[in-house]
Amino acid sequence: MDDTRNTAEDRRDDEIVETAARAAHVAAEIAEEHPADIAAALDEEEPEVASAVLASLPREKQIEILDLPDFDLSGDLIEALPDDEAIRLLSELSADRAADLFRWMEEPARSHLFSRLPPATQAELNRLLSWPEHTAGSLMTTEFVSVPSSWTIGDTLRHIRAIERTRETIYAIYVLDPATHKLLQAVTLRRLIIGEPQQPILSAAPAHDPITVDPLMDREDVARLISKYDLLAVPVIDANEQVLGIVTVDDMIDAIIEEGTEDAQKFGGMEALDEPYMEIGFLAMLKKRAGWLSILFLGEMLTASAMQHFEDELERAIVLTLFIPLIMSSGGNSGSQATSLIIRALALHEIKLGDWWRVALRELPSGFVLGAILGTLGMTRITIWQLAGFHDYGEHWVLVAATVGSALVAIVTFGSLIGSMLPFVLRRAGFDPASASAPFVATFIDVTGLVIYFSVALAILHGTLL
Amino acid sequence: MDDTRNTAEDRRDDEIVETAARAAHVAAEIAEEHPADIAAALDEEEPEVASAVLASLPREKQIEILDLPDFDLSGDLIEALPDDEAIRLLSELSADRAADLFRWMEEPARSHLFSRLPPATQAELNRLLSWPEHTAGSLMTTEFVSVPSSWTIGDTLRHIRAIERTRETIYAIYVLDPATHKLLQAVTLRRLIIGEPQQPILSAAPAHDPITVDPLMDREDVARLISKYDLLAVPVIDANEQVLGIVTVDDMIDAIIEEGTEDAQKFGGMEALDEPYMEIGFLAMLKKRAGWLSILFLGEMLTASAMQHFEDELERAIVLTLFIPLIMSSGGNSGSQATSLIIRALALHEIKLGDWWRVALRELPSGFVLGAILGTLGMTRITIWQLAGFHDYGEHWVLVAATVGSALVAIVTFGSLIGSMLPFVLRRAGFDPASASAPFVATFIDVTGLVIYFSVALAILHGTLL
Structure with a gap:
């Protein structure tokens, strides 16, 4: 028994000696570096080593490092310190940074440390913490x-x-x-x-x-x-x-980059991660992705309903099914082009909410011309395949080609229009226009696209195939 | 004859008087404003009025306004000025701004004005103009x-x-x-x-x-x-x-915002516009959009080929076609989620090129779980519709549900993996990872998704429906 306890104690002692040696080594190597580089180096170390290195640096440098908005370890390091030391550092940090640290700190450390701060600092932090996230109030510092x-x-x-x-x-x-x-x-x-x-x-x-x-x-x-x-x-x-x-x-640059990441992730059809890809937990990431993916899936189920509605036509003219993916995706692609254009133009205030009709008047002819280009490509493909004997689209292949071409014109025009109007509708309804993700637009247009396709087919092929 | 000439001259005189009056009015109203606000006000005026207002402002303010990187009129205003005046202003502008103006100015004004600058200024501008666009060299100023x-x-x-x-x-x-x-x-x-x-x-x-x-x-x-x-x-x-x-x-903030716009537009599946939505010409915009849209369309044509390949199966089991849009879009959506995540993480250097296998090891299980969620949703839907009598999927509806569920697991896993690897492949091949747009990923996955769907169907439905 005694033996094992001694061994365990020895091992703990060894670990402490090892941490101290490693900390002294790291501190000697990085002490003269830029605070941002010291922070990057600390990020690579074990928390115990990082905390020992930090403690060995001059007071002024400690503050400079903890003040860096990108230094994710700050909270952990402060929680690991003795109370007096933690309070002293928190009081000397810039007010906006200290508020950020409290925003992320977990209970009970949060309340415990907060209650031990000087009353004036508490009042100042409470004022800063009261502003909603992503507002000027939440970004500002009181040290001017x-x-x-x-x-x-x-x-x-x-x-x-x-x-x-x-x-x-x-x-x-x-x-x-x-x-x-x-x-x-x-x-x-x-x-x-x-x-x-x-x-x-x-x-x-x-x-x-x-x-x-x-x-x-x-x-x-x-x-x-x-x-x-x-x-x-x-x-x-x-x-x-x-x-x-x-x-x-400098706080603003960080905010712009973060905002860009959020917008990119939302446009990709998911909730913003708020954490680097490699650092976020597996389950947390799944949650952010599964929600939107399931909503889009439920929306896309309407395509199955639309197809069921046209099942008779499908059975009579199986040739029509061959072009469903092609036509649907063209609508979705033209829609997400238009959406990404308008989201960005709204975000940069190049256009205002009231400009929606101006945009609609631009997108209608754009969509028509783009649809005509794709329609021509589609009809050309069918004609070449038929005449060269790559595939037989049946005796009415000319009518099939006409159906595909006309449907493309209609769907791309519709897709461009819907895609460009969606950000306006979302903004008007009080949502972030950036929530109109590419997959969302595509799903929306897929369902209507199918209906358009079969309606065009009924009109053109009635009496022949249908 | 004399009469009409007089009238024309009178009219021109009237116009000049009108411009001068309008300019004096505008100048009086905005002289005390911030240079950025004066620039915004000038942007709203006719070029002649703007140029007259600018001329009436104190020399120092003229320089401050022309120095603003967002002030698009600078080039036009300088070209409209008498040579001496233009040369004087260009020499006093900050070097990076003057270089920008020359970069955009059209011939012959460009060469003409450039040759009249003092030799030292010419040499300085030539040095600045020699750096490629979007590099530190092209953004820098020599006035430090x-x-x-x-x-x-x-x-x-x-x-x-x-x-x-x-x-x-x-x-x-x-x-x-x-x-x-x-x-x-x-x-x-x-x-x-x-x-x-x-x-x-x-x-x-x-x-x-x-x-x-x-x-x-x-x-x-x-x-x-x-x-x-x-x-x-x-x-x-x-x-x-x-x-x-x-x-x-401040030059950097403008650059980050511009970069964000370019990335957003590329991710939306088009070339970056480089100009505000409302200002770019109709044809120029069509050109930027039609290129990618046509390439995607040509790629998506492979879906028609894939469908043709499975035409026999389609005819025997028309029920399979009902779920094609649903299954395809799920693959595309999961793919564009993964792509947008990885593009951003690469841009922010959260992950490096060598991390591809780490990402793959994360995306495989993520994709599998996401696919299982959607697969369950899909099978539930088929079961409910069948049992509640909303639609009859035939005697083998259980097998159809199993096909849809298994295909979703396979396609979403595949989509997440491909979507996350694509930015790495592009970066490795020397392209901007941001060129992997949502529509591009979706198109890529659509074709393979169809093949996966029909292969799964053949395996499960062989001997019953197929």
């Missing part, structure tokens, strides 16, 4: 530079030098009314640097009003604004024109 | 701040004050070796501001080496680097470590 309009450029520069370390950016300075604290102007550090120190701060302000955003503005709109005005940060103000915080350009 | 490492912080700040107006950004300062002009460090204005003026400039430098990019690096990779290291600008250096220029974060 603001000065009263009564100050000079020199006063402001002195103030910036004193508080630089505690602010996320010092490149934009917000000038407030000394009495009401309303936002008067946004001044760039660039203008301050070239200004005369004894001049009032407002002399460095631009002629136009400051660009501001509402805390509930969607991150896509904030990104567009920052891009349009080439800003490094944009202030978030409330109804009383008080500055609640600022959204910085 | 660089100082020799022998200077102090105070020297550098004085230098910045003197040259601020001619630089795109002053927030990153590049410190060069005085002798070789090699890049030694990148210092932020933030560190300078809080430093002691008499200290050497390198005392404000970070411990890590500067982050740099190669002029041929793709804009997506530059964006990822800027985002990873939270930079406001990144220097572009050649093989001799000389700084060629810098790429700034």
